[in-house]
Amino acid sequence: MVCCVWFQEQVTLRNLWEMRFQVIVSYEHSTWSSHSELWPHVPYWWANKCRPESLIQVFDHKKLQGRPEGFFVTGINLTEDLKYICTHPTETLKDLVMSTYPELLAWVREQTPGAKAEALNIIAGDFITECHFVPSVVRLNEKLLKWPY
Template sequence: MERASINESLRDLPTDNWMSHLPRALWDVPLCHLAIPGSHNTVTYCLDRNNRSPVDLTQPDMLQKLDKYMKPLIRPFVYKWAITQESSMKEQLDAGVRYCDLRIAHRPNDNSSDLYFYHGVYTTVTVETVLKEIREWLDAHPREVVILSFSHFLGLNQELHSLLIETIRKVFITKLCPKRETITLRNLWHLGYQVIVSYEHNILNCYDELWPHIPYWWANKCKAEALIEEFECRKQLGRPGGFFVAGINLTEDLKYICSHPTESLKDLVMSTYPALLEWVEAQCPGPSTRSINIVAGDFVTESQLVPTVIALNEHLLKWT
């Protein structure tokens, strides 16, 4: 298989196999120094529109109260602002996403041990179904590596955490990379590892396959300019060691939603992508204290985020 030469733009790499097409000079660069595209709140493309469970407790108190007493009126607003990705897991991976932000929930009053994803409301697909979809995709792309960040948990007790971890181990088996390994593409390819699992819970200390929580920079802003200003201030303090995420996802609060009744999160996000991508294009990956690593956003397959982030790795070619 031909690899990209230094003279070729990394922006033009095939997105479904971009890691395997990187120039040889980047094969020994630690993954935490590469620029890697990711998706924020990855599994929201299949929220359950028919489920009657209340909105999750992470939502504003007023929204929870309105949903309880005015569900038929409130739910359409919840869905418009809860969906952060419209593409399936396979479509996101094909588009070049290599970091997935996974938020896990056990539905209230559910007597089964089934787990779902959530963002305001719960998904129609189970966690196990999506993990198997990722496994099938990896089988067809043996030189691609994904980072799965299990970062939020809702309604899980210790038993459900243990069941989730056993599901992860059962699905990915030998593809799981132990946290003691050196994380470069060359080393991962040699050992056959394709999955790095970050788990934000103290149970991770009991498992060799679970990596610590990956810090996620989130500015909690409604405007691109405010988000960029916040990130520039954080960069002055230096990036975290190891993997970390710059989440260029904007936020919204109940006041903003009520003052923009005809809009959706997608309207907000797509209108601000030009300014956000301009900021991304000015960033550099690498070991510098002001470098970036993973960049995650919303509606990633409908923007130029993925090729923009992949192209940032051209900066590394100057130093390898």
Template sequence: MSFMGRSTSDSIGSLSDLPADSWMSHLPSALWDMPLCNLAIPGSHNTITYCLDKNDRSPVDLAQPDVLQTLDKYMKPLIRPFVYKWAMAQETSVKEQLDCGVRYCDLRIARRPNDNSAHLYFYHGVYTTVTVEAVLTEIREWLDMHPREVVILSFSHFLELNLDCHNLLIQTIKDVFVSKLCPKTEPITLRNLWQLGYQVIVSYEHNIKNIHNELWSHIPYWWANKCKAEALIEEFEKRRKQQGRPGGFYVTGINLTEDLKYICSHPTESLKDLVMSTYPVLLEWVKGLCPGSNPGSINIIAGDFVSESHLVPTVIALNEKLLNWI
């Protein structure tokens, strides 16, 4: 198949109407030579939390509040239901997230305590039931069926991983994706990636990346640490004015943060209740953002429960604004 012709979407109105599972391949051809870090790309925060192990009795990870860790230690049957309700940030599988248009995945890797196997897992408070290799294989199989789509995999948090575990993880990444991995020496535009057959960009937040040509540097993730949409927006607007935008890829994470005070004052709610109630305000703000290379521009926008919201088409539609500058 030739990639040099016009995109089928050149005559389409809103980019939000593009097929969600193949929106990159349907972008107007005017965007094919634009650096990928200047496009608006939808992502998911804590991508692999749809399969948390409800039978897991390991201590909650150290990222959780101290009080929650203490209560979990001595009152596990009472506290664990709260942990699950507030740790799950996505309800759909990684394949379903990719089908709905997600192209950035936030991956947090862990070695389960007292597990003598070679398997690695994902975690957010507690561990997942699926292994890292199984999820990466699922992504590769999806990419096989979508040869002009590109995913950015951010390996950003590591729990209980020693050097041997990092070597195992990196070898697994290489074995699963093989020739789909884009080396960090390549210009990142859709046209270039299509022509060379690259579909996977791996960001790795560890010094070991320096000896692997397939691993890109850590992608900055802007996180507001707020539990209200208005406060999150205010924080990001302040940061954009003061700092501009980082060079290359970067993420604006519109994920809200629940603290112990909020959880205790909303005992019947869950993270999903909090997130979905604030999406109308957040999406209205997102509609006013612009991708590109200017100081205030955005690139990747990641959120929770992306398959149940309108975040993905809203972010994709932002790329229409780039057409006015070409």
């Protein structure tokens, strides 16, 4: 059984942890607006780019503009466009992602976690079990343990 509670406080990991929540599900759909017990979706930064340097440039620009309040996701998901598909007919999305993860994960490791204006909150990616994505994100969390609040 899933139990959701609507409350007026800002949705943060600390608030959820204090309320003993353990699972967060976010799905962007208009259905949530007719159910007061559900929170709206978590904002998702998506760059819609197929090259890692373009994706990084979009996110660095977004960080300069300031992050959303509360939870938000930075999706390092690459998106194949028609030009890319036509020029790489034998490549899969997985091939693209795996070949670019070294550059993307180097960027992830440089990030600042936490609540500061330039900090990232949640990072999402594709094929995360087949690279060093998880250890890179865990190391970001370790940075938080070393910093004073």
